[in-house]
Amino acid sequence: MTVRGLRRSDHVREQAIALRRAGKSIRQIKQILGPVGNRTLHDALRGEPPPAWTRRPNAKDDLRAQARALRLQGLGYEEIVARLGVSKSSVSLWVRDLPRPPRAAPEECSKRVSERMRRYWATERSVRAERRAAASAAAAASIGGLTDREILIAGSVAYWCEGTKNKPHRQADQVTFVNSDPELISFFLLFLDMAGVSRLDLAFRLQIHETADVSAAERFWLAWTKARPEQFRRTSLKRHNPATRRKNTGDDYHGCLRVDVRRSGALYRQIEGWASAVTTTPVPNHVTG
Numbered sequence: 001m002t003v004r005g006l007r008r009s010d011h012v013r014e015q016a017i018a019l020r021r022a023g024k025s026i027r028q029i030k031q032i033l034g035p036v037g038n039r040t041l042h043d044a045l046r047g048e049p050p051p052a053w054t055r056r057p058n059a060k061d062d063l064r065a066q067a068r069a070l071r072l073q074g075l076g077y078e079e080i081v082a083r084l085g086v087s088k089s090s091v092s093l094w095v096r097d098l099p100r101p102p103r104a105a106p107e108e109c110s111k112r113v114s115e116r117m118r119r120y121w122a123t124e125r126s127v128r129a130e131r132r133a134a135a136s137a138a139a140a141a142s143i144g145g146l147t148d149r150e151i152l153i154a155g156s157v158a159y160w161c162e163g164t165k166n167k168p169h170r171q172a173d174q175v176t177f178v179n180s181d182p183e184l185i186s187f188f189l190l191f192l193d194m195a196g197v198s199r200l201d202l203a204f205r206l207q208i209h210e211t212a213d214v215s216a217a218e219r220f221w222l223a224w225t226k227a228r229p230e231q232f233r234r235t236s237l238k239r240h241n242p243a244t245r246r247k248n249t250g251d252d253y254h255g256c257l258r259v260d261v262r263r264s265g266a267l268y269r270q271i272e273g274w275a276s277a278v279t280t281t282p283v284p285n286h287v288t289g
Helices: 003-021 026-033 038-044 061-072 077-084 088-095 106-143 148-162 182-194 214-225 265-279
Strands: 176-179 202-209 236-238 256-261
Touching (some): 003 038, 061 088, 077 106, 148 182, 176 182, 182 214, 202 214
């Protein structure tokens, strides 16, 4: 290249750099300088960054900035991934030029693990609850409504599991059912209706811990059973033991309700027969044959 050519090349470079720093794009610089080859112009601008307005916006620029900020706070890759919901490879690409954070103390590591688990279960609990609710709803739909016979069968089995039964040392033939589940109490009352027992032949007794809201529990069961106040006997209170760590506390704790059927000897023997008919295991044909 001649001296004149070198001077022209230097002049082009100076002008191109000046225009670049003034915020001009490649196309604008070419229009101003006139006929300049692409290679000549790119060589002249080598090392000069393009103006910010010529860069395409990147959807992940905000995430990248957040990742770098978290890294500078001392968070590891896994924690940044959990916070931002991006891939580990992206985090590595964004923050690999930053200094590695100092190794955290055991207490800090434990705190971070606990925080990650808290965030995980905050979402997972609701997912599992919805899954359980859907499974229960599907099972209930598959059963549908019960016939009177099915209510007698289910009720007798429920009583044989939860009700008072005769013992070799005590033959009472008395129908007494105790449970804390209001829905199961309602079903047992429905079972008694199907068995021909009048609601007026029932007596109720609340059994509850003395530290609970006894008055509220009494009002709850009176409204739930729709019984008359005189059918409720004196509430039985369980003494408080400070050494026992109770878990049945809160507004949904109403104690247990005991349901007694007056003059129920004949009914007890019926329930005994119904339950026996359901629970007796039939002998397989190949055994008897």
